Amino acid sequence: MENREESRLTSAELANLWRLYITENLMYQFKTPLIDNCQDPDIRSAIEFSRAISEHYIVSIENIFRNENYPVPTAYSENDIHPQAPALFTDVFCLHFIHQGAQLGMSKIHEMMAVAVRQDVWEVLNQGANDFKDLYQQSLQLLLTKGLYSRPAFLPPEKESRFAENKHYVSGWLGNQRPLNALEIMSIHNTIIQNGISKAILRAFAQVINDKKLRDYLEKGAETASDIMRELEDWLIMENTNVTATLDSEILPTETPPYSDKLMMMLIANVGVGSLGVYGNALSTVFRRDLGLKFMHLMKDAVQYAQEGLHLVIDKGWMEVPPQFPDINTR
The missing domain is CATH 1.20.1260.10 (Ferritin, core subunit, four-helix bundle)
Structure with missing residues (x-):
């Protein structure tokens, strides 16, 4: 015991x-x-x-x-x-x-x-x-x-397993680029799905939130999510694969907030944490350098956006902090 x-x-x-x-x-x-x-x-x-x-x-x-x-x-x-x-x-x-x-x-x-x-x-x-x-x-x-599930692309079966023949397999900035592999398609698909949900929430909350400064922050996030989706969808289009439908039409036209400004901002922070996890998983699975660099930039931008949001909620007095060691300087 x-x-x-x-x-x-x-x-x-x-x-x-x-x-x-x-x-x-x-x-x-x-x-x-x-x-x-x-x-x-x-x-x-x-x-x-x-x-x-x-x-x-x-x-x-x-x-x-x-x-x-x-x-x-x-x-x-x-x-x-x-x-x-x-x-x-x-x-x-x-x-x-x-x-x-x-x-x-x-x-x-x-x-x-x-x-x-x-x-x-x-x-x-x-x-x-x-x-x-x-x-x-x-x-x-x-x-x-209900016919609402967006499946990732299907790949035709290959005749045999393959190995990378040269370092061109991990290149991706100049010259001819190899096709996306299954792991890379999965990562792009998951990132588009995450950003589609994030964008819908950001736009919906920007529509009803009371504080203008907070509204500007949400609208900025929605535009960023939209840009990310467009860029990643371009990679799928170049491979002639299906593109995920957006959820923009699933926001209803109301200006009456169902939630407090505090709850909406903290939910956005929580969604941002989920996005960072998706980007991190993607970064660990892609081989092409152009994709790796893209996901690194996404993580950097997401961290900067999250920091901006934290400053806003701290100024409002809304950020509850986790338990910590006692501060020895205050003893």
Whole structure:
């Protein structure tokens, strides 16, 4: 049996639980108006399941924090949503958002499980991981059934396995370029999907947010996401492969905000973290130098945009910070 010292939360467990609590609390509040305004019963069921996953984490992590005498994060509340506001997104957008969230959730939770030591922490994460898998399948089947799923390109089968014949395989700036391989197509496709969702959220929030400075920031992000999608789609067009449809038409015309400015800005920050993960994965899988350089630039620009957003939310007093070591200079 572990003694008290050994059974305390490690810094890794504390960090992941804190981050997960903040994120799932945010998502719980964000999904509430989506459920209230959803017209399609199948899609509403998927959103409700997604919100139930968020609730599982909120309740479980609160219990762990209280038992360990850590303060429960303030996070968000029903005060950050406006129940009487009209719908901002169509059901189609909601389904895409839920599906993308399930994908990211599966990835992130397994990373957290890999550093979980305590059994209760591992069990909380594992239950959520299983739920995210079920949500992924539920949302995927809905997208397929409704003809909304955007498949990556298909590649014809080759006669035999191949090896790079020369260093031209990793070139990509000058002269003839080799065709994109499957890993590169996957990375481009995933990046377009992530930016399509990001752009729709940015444009929708810019449409209803109250603060002009924040609105300008969101509009800048939407234009950047649009530019990224166009450039990456050009690579697919050169390979004569299919291009992913945008979600621009899934934003509804309203100027009444369903959320507080704080919630909208912090959701954008959360989406930005997801984009950085997609860019990082892409950078680790592409071989052509032109693609590698492109994803490096995307990461740099995303970090700069995120920093600009952090400065805005810090100025507003909205940025809650994770637990840290005591400052010895204040003792």
